[in-house]
Amino acid sequence: MEAVEVINLTKHYETVKAVDDISFRVEKGSICGILGPNGSGKTTTIKSICNLIIPDKGDIKICGKDNKKSTNRISAVFEGTRNLYWRLTPRENLRYFAGIRGLGGKRLEKDIDMILDRFNLTDKRDVMVNNLSRGMQQKVAIAMTLICNTDVILLDEPTLGLDVQSHSDIKNILMDITSDLDKTILLSTHDMNLVQDICDYVVVLNKGKIVAKDNMENLLNMFKTMTYEIVLAESLSEENRNLLMRLDYGFYFINNGSKIEIDILDFQDIYKIIEELKNINILIKEIKQKDINFERVYLSLTDGKVS
Numbered sequence: 001m002e003a004v005e006v007i008n009l010t011k012h013y014e015t016v017k018a019v020d021d022i023s024f025r026v027e028k029g030s031i032c033g034i035l036g037p038n039g040s041g042k043t044t045t046i047k048s049i050c051n052l053i054i055p056d057k058g059d060i061k062i063c064g065k066d067n068k069k070s071t072n073r074i075s076a077v078f079e080g081t082r083n084l085y086w087r088l089t090p091r092e093n094l095r096y097f098a099g100i101r102g103l104g105g106k107r108l109e110k111d112i113d114m115i116l117d118r119f120n121l122t123d124k125r126d127v128m129v130n131n132l133s134r135g136m137q138q139k140v141a142i143a144m145t146l147i148c149n150t151d152v153i154l155l156d157e158p159t160l161g162l163d164v165q166s167h168s169d170i171k172n173i174l175m176d177i178t179s180d181l182d183k184t185i186l187l188s189t190h191d192m193n194l195v196q197d198i199c200d201y202v203v204v205l206n207k208g209k210i211v212a213k214d215n216m217e218n219l220l221n222m223f224k225t226m227t228y229e230i231v232l233a234e235s236l237s238e239e240n241r242n243l244l245m246r247l248d249y250g251f252y253f254i255n256n257g258s259k260i261e262i263d264i265l266d267f268q269d270i271y272k273i274i275e276e277l278k279n280i281n282i283l284i285k286e287i288k289q290k291d292i293n294f295e296r297v298y299l300s301l302t303d304g305k306v307s
Contacts, residue, residue: 003028003152003184009058011044018044020208031185033195036205037302050076063151075145076154083141086130090121090140094147101148119143135166154186192295206302223297227290230260233283
């Protein structure tokens with residue numbers, strides 16, 4: 001069963017066509033990444049799904065019903081922690097947002113305790129949110145979507161600004177939500193490592209159109225090449241970068257130009273590239289082959305635009 005279905009969605013802003021007749025489906029119990037650089041139509045699509053923007057044309061269904069009649073089946077956490085009341089505790093926040101949905105009583109209090117325990121927030125349940133770490137605040141925000149018990153959860157940049165441990169905690173929580181609770185997650189993020197780690201399906205938008213929609217394995221295989229990392233003896237000068245950019249290879253400059261990454265289809269090309277570097281007196285310390293990652297796939301789909 002499809003948890004979300006977007007059919008021929010179109011939205012104009014004056015002379016700009018923000019979303020141009022796009023369609024996609026998200027299966028129940030999956031995590032779907034909705035990705036795209038600024039101006040791609042991603043935000044318009046997300047807000048249309050949440051019924052915050054009325055499209056010019058098209059239909060959106062949540063669990064088979066029109067999204068205008070299904071607002072009780074979707075909850076959202078937008079970028080940052082603006083969904084929370086900072087002078088309330090985690091317990092009070094969950095109780096408040098549940099109350100907006102008409103939930104209450106003894107059963108609610110049991111659900112709040114259960115969810116706080118799932119997020120390892122039991123010992124912080126009575127601490128004001130503004131005294132919690134950024135990672136804990138984000139956990140409370142996601143917990144808020146669970147107390148509302150909606151079928152679909154939309155998360156906008158859930159790991160933005162988090163430390164390594166908090167990032168790992170959120171990643172594991174999101175996977176648990178879909179596997180244990182059968183929720184469907186729509187994920188909007190620029191964190192391509194997170195997308196590769198947890199998304200079952202990905203929709204990539206660029207300039208108002210869908211440029212890719214497929215499962216993660218197929219997208220990675222579609223762009224499967226031999227990726228090489230070339231470690232240099234010293235960082236490239238601006239002049240040498242410009243010289244390399246004129247060559248017919250897609251160079252990626254890493255670590256301020258101390259490394260170069262290159263995708264090639266023919267192994268013989270690596271020898272040509274080494275010769276080109278030698279011709280402009282660039283010394284090589286090491287060459288190693290790397291696996292393709294989703295960030296490189298995303299850059300290829302969006303003309304190299306990250307945000």
